[in-house]
Amino acid sequence: xxxxxxxxxxxxxxxxxxxxxxxxxxxxxxxxxxxxxxxxxxxxxxxxxxxxxxxxxxxxxxxxxxxxxxxxxxxxxxxxxxxxxxxxxxxxxxxxxxxxxxxxxxxxxxxxxxxxxxxxxxxxxxxxxxxxxxxxxxxxxxxxxxxxxxxxxxxxxxxxxxxxxxxxxxxxxxxxxxxxxxxxxxxxxxxxxxxxxxxxxxxxxxxxxxxxxxxxxxxxxxxxxxxxxxxxxxxxxxxxxxxxxxxxxxxxxxxxxxxxxxxxxxxxxxxxxxxxxxxxxxxxxxxxxxxxxxxxxxxxxxxxxxxxxxxxxxxxxxxxxxxxxxxxxxxxxxxxxxxxxxxxxxxxxx
Amino acid sequence: xxxxxxxxxxxxxxxxxxxxxxxxxxxxxxxxxxxxxxxxxxxxxxxxxxxxxxxxxxxxxxxxxxxxxxxxxxxxxxxxxxxxxxxxxxxxxxxxxxxxxxxxxxxxxxxxxxxxxxxxxxxxxxxxxxxxxxxxxxxxxxxxxxxxxxxxxxxxxxxxxxxxxxxxxxxxxxxxxxxxxxxxxxxxxxxxxxxxxxxxxxxxxxxxxxxxxxxxxxxxxxxxxxxxxxxxxxxxxxxxxxxxxxxxxxxxxxxxxxxxxxxxxxxxxxxxxxxxxxxxxxxxxxxxxxxxxxxxxxxxxxxxxxxxxxxxxxxxxxxxxxxxxxxxxxxxxxxxxxxxxxxxxxxxxxxxxxxxxxxxxxxxxxxxxxxxxxxxxxxxxxxxxxxxxxxxxxxxxxxxxxxxxxxxxxxxxxxxxxxxxxxx
Numbered sequence: 001x002x003x004x005x006x007x008x009x010x011x012x013x014x015x016x017x018x019x020x021x022x023x024x025x026x027x028x029x030x031x032x033x034x035x036x037x038x039x040x041x042x043x044x045x046x047x048x049x050x051x052x053x054x055x056x057x058x059x060x061x062x063x064x065x066x067x068x069x070x071x072x073x074x075x076x077x078x079x080x081x082x083x084x085x086x087x088x089x090x091x092x093x094x095x096x097x098x099x100x101x102x103x104x105x106x107x108x109x110x111x112x113x114x115x116x117x118x119x120x121x122x123x124x125x126x127x128x129x130x131x132x133x134x135x136x137x138x139x140x141x142x143x144x145x146x147x148x149x150x151x152x153x154x155x156x157x158x159x160x161x162x163x164x165x166x167x168x169x170x171x172x173x174x175x176x177x178x179x180x181x182x183x184x185x186x187x188x189x190x191x192x193x194x195x196x197x198x199x200x201x202x203x204x205x206x207x208x209x210x211x212x213x214x215x216x217x218x219x220x221x222x223x224x225x226x227x228x229x230x231x232x233x234x235x236x237x238x239x240x241x242x243x244x245x246x247x248x249x250x251x252x253x254x255x256x257x258x259x260x261x262x263x264x265x266x267x268x269x270x271x272x273x274x275x276x277x278x279x280x281x282x283x284x285x286x287x288x289x290x291x292x293x294x295x296x297x298x299x300x301x302x303x304x305x306x307x308x309x310x311x312x313x314x315x316x317x318x319x320x321x322x323x324x325x326x327x328x329x330x331x332x333x334x335x336x337x338x339x340x341x342x343x344x345x346x347x348x349x350x
Numbered sequence: 351x352x353x354x355x356x357x358x359x360x361x362x363x364x365x366x367x368x369x370x371x372x373x374x375x376x377x378x379x380x381x382x383x384x385x386x387x388x389x390x391x392x393x394x395x396x397x398x399x400x401x402x403x404x405x406x407x408x409x410x411x412x413x414x415x416x417x418x419x420x421x422x423x424x425x426x427x428x429x430x431x432x433x434x435x436x437x438x439x440x441x442x443x444x445x446x447x448x449x450x451x452x453x454x455x456x457x458x459x460x461x462x463x464x465x466x467x468x469x470x471x472x473x474x475x476x477x478x479x480x481x482x483x484x485x486x487x488x489x490x491x492x493x494x495x496x497x498x499x500x501x502x503x504x505x506x507x508x509x510x511x512x513x514x515x516x517x518x519x520x521x522x523x524x525x526x527x528x529x530x531x532x533x534x535x536x537x538x539x540x541x542x543x544x545x546x547x548x549x550x551x552x553x554x555x556x557x558x559x560x561x562x563x564x565x566x567x568x569x570x571x572x573x574x575x576x577x578x579x580x581x582x583x584x585x586x587x588x589x590x591x592x593x594x595x596x597x598x599x600x601x602x603x604x605x606x607x608x609x610x611x612x613x614x615x616x617x618x619x620x621x622x623x624x625x626x627x628x629x630x631x632x633x634x635x636x637x638x639x640x641x642x643x644x645x646x647x648x649x650x651x652x653x654x655x656x657x658x659x660x661x662x663x664x665x666x667x668x669x670x671x672x673x674x675x676x677x678x679x680x681x682x683x684x685x686x687x688x689x690x691x692x693x694x695x696x697x698x699x700x701x702x703x704x705x706x707x708x709x710x711x712x713x714x715x716x717x718x719x720x721x722x723x724x725x726x727x728x729x730x731x732x733x734x735x736x737x738x739x740x741x742x743x744x745x746x747x748x749x750x751x752x753x754x755x756x757x758x759x760x761x762x763x764x765x766x767x768x769x770x771x772x773x774x
Contacts, residue, residue: 018748019634019635019748020637021634022637022648022649022652022659023653025637027642047646049653050650051653083637083638085638086637086638086640086642086645088642137643137646142642
């Protein structure tokens with residue numbers, strides 16, 4: 001009898017502190033943080049889980065002296081507890097990005113209930129973002145995340161980072177890139193790429209920097225190169241070969257001629273010439289990125305870290321600027337792709 | 351040796367089926383034919399006992415040897431007078447003349463014959479199953495194992511029931527220590543009245559939650575386990591043989607040889623025991639482990655449900671258990687109405703009334719269906735105990751508590767007492 005009483009009292013008087021009924025959790029899909037008049041203004045995008053809801057989510061606004069206070073104040077406007085674990089995206093206003101996001105990173109890093117895999121974006125215009133009205137079962141955060149993943153898959157023109165990567169870069173004093181989003185006619189799209197140095201927005205970057213950054217990480221399968229006569233580069237490999245005082249970047253891969261209708265009419269000589277042309281253009285772009293980095297004193301491709309992995313004792317904060325860089329690009333036109341193109345064009349003609 | 355027939359009549363004077371037929375031998379001593387009407391076959395008694403004696407007396411008028419007059423395959427002369435009680439109570443007919451007592455086995459057909467199994471149906475294996483007749487049951491196994499090493503040791507149990515209990519084993523395969531321990535255990539309770547193999551199971555089993563004795567009414571399965579070195583106990587008047595010491599894997603996969611099905615059945619154990627608990631732990635403590643779209647869907651479905659999810663889960667599981675129990679006990683004519691009522695209550699009305707969320711119905715149904723694979727009642731009840739225990743632990747302690755309790759449960763299972771060997 002004593003044992004039974006003990007078990008019952010244990011069960012009734014103890015338990016995990018974080019018990020919460022599912023409906024008490026208000027799922028936060030994204031968080032928008034702005035800095036206005038010395039105050040942090042947060043907008044929590046809460047998912048509507050009611051079957052009859054007309055919109056997929058709604059925004060709850062609150063402000064505070066610091067970011068955590070603003071989040072705490074937001075709770076009063078919610079019937080339940082905000083649940084951040086399934087957050088898709090964090091949007092930061094440009095004003096806040098210019099001021100620096102170190103305290104935001106610190107706040108999120110300390111909160112164990114927040115998962116660290118959400119993406120961070122820069123909001124070109126917070127008001128326009130807040131006007132976006134998602135359809136039922138859709139949300140701003142999920143939509144932006146989906147758009148970004150599609151862009152990674154198809155073009156690689158934008159590069160942003162997940163919270164944990166940003167935090168990692170912040171702790172190692174490295175630069176990181178964030179993409180920006182904007183809303184026009186209720187359509188969300190990715191706008192620009194920005195580089196952050198010392199967790200402050202430093203400058204806007206060309207899309208090619210994002211492409212090369214994504215290539216280094218192996219994040220995108222293909223990327224588009226060129227204007228009207230575009231080439232799709234695939235099965236590529238961008239490697240950094242490090243030797244004492246020198247980094248050699250070598251890019252190899254296959255190109256697919258996107259807008260060439262009668263590609264089968266090209267001779268081997270033509271193909272060689274196109275391959276060389278693409279390789280030279282890409283080499284130029286990569287060299288431009290390196291030059292730009294050195295001129296503006298922003299290590300956008302994190303050469304310092306690459307060099308550190310090989311010569312840890314030789315690295316100081318500015319080592320990357322004094323290194324020699326060599327770029328080798330070898331892009332070939334894939335024959336199989338050419339064949340597929342010609343077959344497709346034949347089919348279209350029939 | 352002299353049998354006092356009057357004494358016998360006095361002993362059984364209140365048994366209306368006790369018959370003492372007196373035949374005039376033509377001399378001073380009469381021939382007594384003694385039997386129980388309910389246990390013997392009257393027609394055969396007339397054909398094999400009464401008619402031959404009467405015919406003989408009609409032609410010869412002088413009896414030399416009574417045994418010669420009785421026809422039948424199994425005739426025995428009794429050395430001890432007291433033995434007559436045992437034989438006539440077991441369906442024998444006693445013929446008494448002067449100081450000679452002979453018994454002949456003329457049992458009535460009181461069993462239902464060899465039918466196919468209701469509790470353990472199979473698709474391709476043999477269809478026969480045990481019945482209540484001990485001899486037939488032994489015969490069914492004997493037909494399958496024809497070897498001199500196959501041993502059948504029999505004893506009578508109980509002062510009143512005198513049930514025949516047999517220990518079956520294959521001498522060169524059985525674990526001798528285990529055999530001795532089981533014999534010792536059986537001897538401890540040899541005077542205990544036993545009418546059902548279930549009583550025997552309760553006596554022999556050492557763990558209250560996890561079964562160590564398997565019941566089967568299929569001779570093919572029993573023979574298979576005998577050949578594996580297991581010990582089988584058969585009791586008179588019960589159609590179930592007890593297989594000892596059965597391990598957990600024997601209960602989960604009693605007869606399947608298909609590897610895929612074996613794995614599937616273990617998966618079913620997992621689903622049956624843990625699915626409700628994992629669901630409760632996930633939604634109440636670790637919703638971050640659920641993908642957003644699924645979490646939104648769960649949340650949508652639960653909106654409007656007034657109870658905490660643990661009450662919802664425990665209530666639904668309880669209703670399922672009640673339905674299952676009702677389905678087993680109900681006469682088959684009523685069985686379907688219980689199922690229809692259950693389906694209405696569980697599937698439709700509860701959701702429409704907003705008492706239960708559809709996802710909970712799915713979780714409970716998944717667990718329930720996984721449990722239907724197992725027919726061994728003792729295993730089903732131990733799975734039930736585990737299911738409810740894990741559910742309550744998950745509701746208080748979440749995934750962390752659940753994982754600790756799984757480890758504790760495994761430790762308990764591995765520590766289940768057996769006569770010999772380990773349970774896992």
